[in-house]
Amino acid sequence: MSAIVTIARRELRAYFATPVAFVFIVIFLALSGWFTFYLGGFYERGQADLQPFFTFHSWLYLFLVPAISMRLWAEERKSGSIELLMTLPVSIWDAVLGKFLAAWLFTAVALALTFPIWITVNYLGDPDNGVIVTAYLGSLLMAGAFLAIGSCISAANRNQVVAFIITVVICFLFLLSGFPLVLDFFAGAPQVIVDTIAGLSFLTHFNALSKGVIDLRDVVYFLLVIIAWLYATSIVLEMKKAD
Amino acid sequence: MIKAEGLTKHYGPLTAVDQISFKVEPGEVLGFLGPNGAGKTTTMRMFAGFVPPTAGSAEICGHSIISDALAAKAKLGYLPEGAPSYGEMRPREFLDFVAAIRGYHGDELRTRVGEAVERLNLGTVLNQPIETLSKGFKRRVGLAQAILHDPPVLILDEPTDGLDPNQKHEVRQLIADMSANKIIVISTHILEEVDAVCNRAIIIAHGRILADETPENLIHRSRYHNAVTLRLSRDGDLDAVAADIRAVAGVDHVETRSDARSLTAFPDGDAMILPSIGDLAGEKSWPLEQLQLESGRLDEVFRTITAPDSAAEAA
Numbered sequence: 002m003s004a005i006v007t008i009a010r011r012e013l014r015a016y017f018a019t020p021v022a023f024v025f026i027v028i029f030l031a032l033s034g035w036f037t038f039y040l041g042g043f044y045e046r047g048q049a050d051l052q053p054f055f056t057f058h059s060w061l062y063l064f065l066v067p068a069i070s071m072r073l074w075a076e077e078r079k080s081g082s083i084e085l086l087m088t089l090p091v092s093i094w095d096a097v098l099g100k101f102l103a104a105w106l107f108t109a110v111a112l113a114l115t116f117p118i119w120i121t122v123n124y125l126g127d128p129d130n131g132v133i134v135t136a137y138l139g140s141l142l143m144a145g146a147f148l149a150i151g152s153c154i155s156a157a158n159r160n161q162v163v164a165f166i167i168t169v170v171i172c173f174l175f176l177l178s179g180f181p182l183v184l185d186f187f188a189g190a191p192q193v194i195v196d197t198i199a200g201l202s203f204l205t206h207f208n209a210l211s212k213g214v215i216d217l218r219d220v221v222y223f224l225l226v227i228i229a230w231l232y233a234t235s236i237v238l239e240m241k242k243a244d
Numbered sequence: 245m246i247k248a249e250g251l252t253k254h255y256g257p258l259t260a261v262d263q264i265s266f267k268v269e270p271g272e273v274l275g276f277l278g279p280n281g282a283g284k285t286t287t288m289r290m291f292a293g294f295v296p297p298t299a300g301s302a303e304i305c306g307h308s309i310i311s312d313a314l315a316a317k318a319k320l321g322y323l324p325e326g327a328p329s330y331g332e333m334r335p336r337e338f339l340d341f342v343a344a345i346r347g348y349h350g351d352e353l354r355t356r357v358g359e360a361v362e363r364l365n366l367g368t369v370l371n372q373p374i375e376t377l378s379k380g381f382k383r384r385v386g387l388a389q390a391i392l393h394d395p396p397v398l399i400l401d402e403p404t405d406g407l408d409p410n411q412k413h414e415v416r417q418l419i420a421d422m423s424a425n426k427i428i429v430i431s432t433h434i435l436e437e438v439d440a441v442c443n444r445a446i447i448i449a450h451g452r453i454l455a456d457e458t459p460e461n462l463i464h465r466s467r468y469h470n471a472v473t474l475r476l477s478r479d480g481d482l483d484a485v486a487a488d489i490r491a492v493a494g495v496d497h498v499e500t501r502s503d504a505r506s507l508t509a510f511p512d513g514d515a516m517i518l519p520s521i522g523d524l525a526g527e528k529s530w531p532l533e534q535l536q537l538e539s540g541r542l543d544e545v546f547r548t549i550t551a552p553d554s555a556a557e558a559a
């Protein structure tokens with residue numbers, strides 16, 4: 002347990018030792034504001050909620066989260082520091098979890114910094130704050146799922162740019178797996194498979210949460226996705242750490 | 245005690261380490277000696293739990309590196325080749341991190357880090373990002389990290405590579421100071437290092453152990469062991485001297501050098517030929533500039549063992 006915390010703390014500090022953290026947060030805040038007010042028609046809708054704000058989160062994450070996750074393991078492998086980490090008395094799972102939690106906490110901080118928009122909507126009208134809290138939770142869970150995918154891809158690649166691109170593509174497929182774009186590809190497959198794939202869509206699960214509906218199945222879905230990809234990360238590391 | 249039994253690593257078709265077995269006891273400083281690509285780093289990485297063996301097993305203080313890896317790692321201080329670390333961190337943060345991972349906190353953490361810092365003279369660079377440090381300091385940060393928890397077993401992969409002579413001396417001194425009741429394994433391709441710090445040497449090439457002896461015995465394997473080399477002044481007659489020496493009892497053969505002033509006389513087996521040659525020199529008043537007993541040449545032994553063909557050519 003304490004090893005996980007120690008690793009997470011080191012990782013978080015590394016974000017803030019370079020401009021990465023600052024650049025990410027500024028871009029995240031600027032884009033989420035811009036999407037909400039211009040593309041989402043925040044004022045024009047005349048409704049006191051944050052629906053447009055959350056609608057764009059999946060697309061924002063699609064490009065911003067892989068930028069965070071790409072360095073998780075690729076950088077360690079490139080610099081050789083992975084040899085140091087993996088020869089200290091920590092289990093691979095602790096290391097995977099520690100690094101993931103640092104990245105997740107970091108996106109949580111970025112997400113928390115969007116609070117002015119919440120204040121604004123409360124100032125302008127009388128929104129259902131329960132819905133907003135649920136939506137924030139859904140957004141955070143989705144970010145975690147993206148990060149877990151990114152963690153695994155980063156573990157499999159020494160090159161951060163390659164890790165970034167592959168992560169974007171896989172996350173894109175997961176986002177849209179409920180849509181014809183992906184489903185048509187499996188047109189010939191048995192219905193069970195098509196349904197399963199459709200059920201994997203991040204968007205479907207996130208949309209429910211962002212409308213304020215807490216269905217345990219959506220929460221469990223994201224948690225399972227996170228655990229599965231983190232487990233895959235540990236297996237990939239076990240196999241490829243020294244290559 | 246650490247031990248390897250039939251330790252083997254394949255990379256695809258390449259056999260990097262080929263059924264290596266050995267044991268090391270406390271107090272031993274083992275030098276892993278071999279040409280580049282011999283499999284030294286791979287062997288050490290298997291001990292450190294970084295590379296999984298293809299076959300065979302290894303133990304550190306009774307803990308298997310495969311089935312009991314965390315306990316084995318806790319007993320080990322490991323310096324990976326090239327001393328990698330987190331470049332953006334400062335040595336203090338970095339050492340605190342390693343100490344925390346090793347389970348220290350509070351006062352004990354501070355004491356541990358403080359001792360390591362003092363031992364490696366890192367006081368002046370504690371707050372400078374590691375990536376901006378000189379090679380020597382980076383290596384010392386890596387060593388500090390390895391000795392922090394006062395481990396019973398130290399495995400150091402090329403601890404002095406790329407250091408200047410003073411720094412090399414310091415690192416060797418450090419190893420000597422710590423060697424009393426620890427197991428220390430260092431890898432190197434510098435022969436003098438083995439002579440300077442190790443009390444046991446394993447020569448490996450192509451993933452196999454070719455020799456496992458004390459550095460002294462290794463030197464005795466040299467054909468130069470107990471040979472006598474002499475140099476005449478400019479007006480000496482080398483051929484005449486060589487002919488005289490060939491007649492001395494116990495001299496196997498004589499090799500003259502291209503400078504036409506020096507020669508080496510090789511003994512027959514263990515024969516001690518220096519006294520007779522010395523006497524003869526006095527008797528015949530050779531114009532000697534230098535007369536010396538060779539203890540043996542490690543580089544020659546190394547070449548003979550690791551690349552028999554090329555050594556034969558050179559001789």
Ligand SMILES: Nc1ncnc2c1ncn2[C@@H]1O[C@H](COP(=O)(O)OP(=O)(O)O)[C@@H](O)[C@H]1O
Nearest residue numbers: 243244255260279280281282283284285286287
């Ligand atoms: N990750 C790897 N993948 C493939 N081959 C490797 C890998 N690591 C080492 N080797 C090969 O294994 C052999 C032994 O290497 P190494 O243990 O680094 O030797 P040394 O440390 O004695 O110079 C070399 O031929 C090297 O190219």
Ligand SMILES: [Mg+2]
Nearest residue numbers: 284285286325
């Ligand atoms: Mg090596």
